[in-house]
Amino acid sequence: MNELNSPFPTPQQRQEEREAKRSAVLRTAVQMFNERGFHQTSLDDVAARLGVSKPTIYHYLGNKDQVLLECVTIGLSQLIAAAEAARGTPGSGADRLTSFLRRYAEVNMDDFGRCVIRTSEEALAPDSRQQFRALKRRIDAAMRTLIEEAMADGSIAPGDPKLLGFALAGALNWPARWHDPGGPDSAETLAASLVDWLARGFLPRRR
Amino acid sequence: MNELNSPFPTPQQRQEEREAKRSAVLRTAVQMFNERGFHQTSLDDVAARLGVSKPTIYHYLGNKDQVLLECVTIGLSQLIAAAEAARGTPGSGADRLTSFLRRYAEVNMDDFGRCVIRTSEEALAPDSRQQFRALKRRIDAAMRTLIEEAMADGSIAPGDPKLLGFALAGALNWPARWHDPGGPDSAETLAASLVDWLARGFLPRRR
């Protein structure tokens, strides 16, 4: 397509370029929020790093609240996707749960996932906060369902699914606070090891 | 002492009263930070809830950064105290570890402990941030030592102590985000149940 590499973009291409710019803004914003914190990052800062001026951000994304909301929404969609993927996985309830958990942890070490964890609800305007909450509830519910199904088929230990959900979520959210993406440990291996500890517990098992 | 209940306070009493006021300010501040977030809480707000004016806060505590630093320092001291208490506990390494973990979780559901978790480092001025970090490192190190000792005496499963530390800390920090102190579940029982899940893992154990 466009074999002559003409400098005159098709409407198609223009649309794509706009999309690309939009997500570049988002990507830069989320990284800066993660580095320096939402409140310590002004839209002027973000614009400066992109080499543009603040109104450009407003042009593509709207106000600061909307920028943040979009960042966390992206992160949360990845988690929802992980939950849906896990449902379609073959194997026992425990298998589906652990595969979900691994992916959950990985997402939380990625730009947008980290932002979900590090963003405290209070930073968002009331409306956005409600949407944020609603999405988080969906993830929680999905995780709890996975847990309940695994308890039901006996592939994990019985107990309070809600509490287990909180314990697992906490342990796998936390890397958003300490994991260094530039460090030696890849998100994948870390995720797998963490899930393994949670699955087996720290008390020794007799074989 | 002071049997006549005289209205003229002794120097002793004056000192205590000042101390009481100081900690009332701190207590109110930390609660408001937890409710509405640090950046959404102005010192005027805190002063208003106490029925005083902003300069009074400066009189007792200094600037906003120092207020926050003191809040998290209190929380972290409680954790350090928990670690020291655990060291003196009789029993196996696993016993000492679990008793520490339970207390650790409880503290994180308390006003000052919650603040430690919910405060992101970026909110603090560089100097305070360093102190904050240093204290957190102490807790981490204490936890890791407890883990290593328990691994050494064989009372918990072998593995990477650092990773286990992060998993445990994450799971037990998280209640700072979801636990409702006014709810039906007491911090103590919640802490115990969480630690139990972490100890045993979610995979079924024989017998």
Add this chain to the structure above:
DNA sequence: AATGCAAGTTACTCGCCAGTAGATTTTTGC
């Protein structure tokens, strides 16, 4: 050629809030 939309810009406004100056009142120690 005229119109209009898209993508930027510069240069503002405006409110909030941390922090302070300085007055005022009470307490206390001599």
Add this chain to the structure above:
DNA sequence: GCAAAAATCTACTGGCGAGTAACTTGCATT
């Protein structure tokens, strides 16, 4: 009684940063 210190207030300053108005330029459409 008097000077100094403690505890508090009212009333300000100053800066930062979100959000906007209004211009520019270029391309696209009829």
